[in-house]
Amino acid sequence: MRNHNFYCFILIALITFVSHNLFAQNPIIRDQFSADPSARVFDGKVYLYPSHDILANEERGRPGWFCMEDYHVFSSENLTDWTDHGVIVSQGNVPWVNPKGYAMWAPDCISRNGKYYFYFPAPGKDSTYGRGFHIGVAVSDKPYGPFTPQSEPIKNVRGIDPNVFIDKDGQAYLYWSARNIYVAKLNENMLELASEPQIIANLPDKGLKEGPFLFERNGIYYLTYPHVEDSTERLEYAIADNPLGPFKMTGVIMDEKPECWTNHQSIIEYKNQWFLFYHHNDLSPNFDKNRSARIDSLFFNEDGTIQKVIPTLRGVGLTNASDKIQTDRYSLKSNEGSSIAFIDTSNKFGGWKTILDNENAWVQYNGVDFGSNKFNSANVKVLSKTGGSLQLKLDNADGPVISEIEIPKNSEWNIIASPLLENQPGVHNLIVQLKNSSNIEIDWVSFK
Numbered sequence: 001m002r003n004h005n006f007y008c009f010i011l012i013a014l015i016t017f018v019s020h021n022l023f024a025q026n027p028i029i030r031d032q033f034s035a036d037p038s039a040r041v042f043d044g045k046v047y048l049y050p051s052h053d054i055l056a057n058e059e060r061g062r063p064g065w066f067c068m069e070d071y072h073v074f075s076s077e078n079l080t081d082w083t084d085h086g087v088i089v090s091q092g093n094v095p096w097v098n099p100k101g102y103a104m105w106a107p108d109c110i111s112r113n114g115k116y117y118f119y120f121p122a123p124g125k126d127s128t129y130g131r132g133f134h135i136g137v138a139v140s141d142k143p144y145g146p147f148t149p150q151s152e153p154i155k156n157v158r159g160i161d162p163n164v165f166i167d168k169d170g171q172a173y174l175y176w177s178a179r180n181i182y183v184a185k186l187n188e189n190m191l192e193l194a195s196e197p198q199i200i201a202n203l204p205d206k207g208l209k210e211g212p213f214l215f216e217r218n219g220i221y222y223l224t225y226p227h228v229e230d231s232t233e234r235l236e237y238a239i240a241d242n243p244l245g246p247f248k249m250t251g252v253i254m255d256e257k258p259e260c261w262t263n264h265q266s267i268i269e270y271k272n273q274w275f276l277f278y279h280h281n282d283l284s285p286n287f288d289k290n291r292s293a294r295i296d297s298l299f300f301n302e303d304g305t306i307q308k309v310i311p312t313l314r315g316v317g318l319t320n321a322s323d324k325i326q327t328d329r330y331s332l333k334s335n336e337g338s339s340i341a342f343i344d345t346s347n348k349f350g351g352w353k354t355i356l357d358n359e360n361a362w363v364q365y366n367g368v369d370f371g372s373n374k375f376n377s378a379n380v381k382v383l384s385k386t387g388g389s390l391q392l393k394l395d396n397a398d399g400p401v402i403s404e405i406e407i408p409k410n411s412e413w414n415i416i417a418s419p420l421l422e423n424q425p426g427v428h429n430l431i432v433q434l435k436n437s438s439n440i441e442i443d444w445v446s447f448k
Contacts, residue, residue, distance in 0.1 A: 025329035027292030036106030080317035337361025388438030
């Protein structure tokens, strides 16, 4: 087991073909909403297939409810920098989907025989399909598209939240939810059922169950799912020795988050580390129908059970010292005098700021990679109506001071540079500490 939850591998590659470069920390997608994240590893890279929340109004969707009209796909080689490849499927380009349904809910994607199969739920467009959700498939030669939707949904499947698993013997299975969680075998073409749907037994009798995601590790098949036992969803799992069960309820992966009543998960192994992808309403704290994807590390006990994941702001991966280090995505902070807030409450996609307003208050950001570079200065983007002094330290709150930064009074954001007192290569935790009784707001820190 590894001891560092905040960074799990060294940055080894730069992303190419970048259309939009999206930076690390939770949430991982910062320029749009991205719920129900289904993560997959294809050709050594992680691809993320989330649903795409937008804000409903009188002309689209139902105000106050979930509203989704299309799907994007994102990719990363380091779980830190994410590339948005744009829209791959939308309600307007699928022949059988209601073009005014705004209910393109949680999807999944799988690879087989050089093709990529993207599964998605949506309501049918007329009485031909009846009321409720169907599950469709779009096919591509590349994991990022272009995807071509099939003209009809999968027959004999009614429900939401499709998940696909291919076992070691080559048999593919489709899981989905519709009050219960269902499973059926898929044909080799990945477009049709090869068996009758069956309900997965031995799951909780009471409360909503949805969002199945199955994976295998060391001969154990883990069926993970969100479950509402009280009033919000928590992530639970059951285990079996084959994809059809019988499954045995085993434990909780992540506890409820009262401020966001949904959660939705996927679990992958990447570069010898397991990760949990899930969502939260970070960028929409007052409306939990606009959600954002997150990642945290996941660990197993020796008996194969899953250790409960505690959500973090810091997330996973390393941050280059030369990047803008968002200290509001802290790993630790002082008990008093440190807080975060949106930079601009009218544009929450602008992100957060760190506020230090008590002498010796601090925040700690884990996993900054200084590499072998010899940095000369530290830059901080700050705003302070009082002025004050900051110290930058390494490793912990009692660690070496690498820069002293005097912050002048100013009611506007400014970038202040200060020389480094010493240079330490490698990976370190970064601590930003207030050295006097003042009030300083920090957007980011970077080293040059």
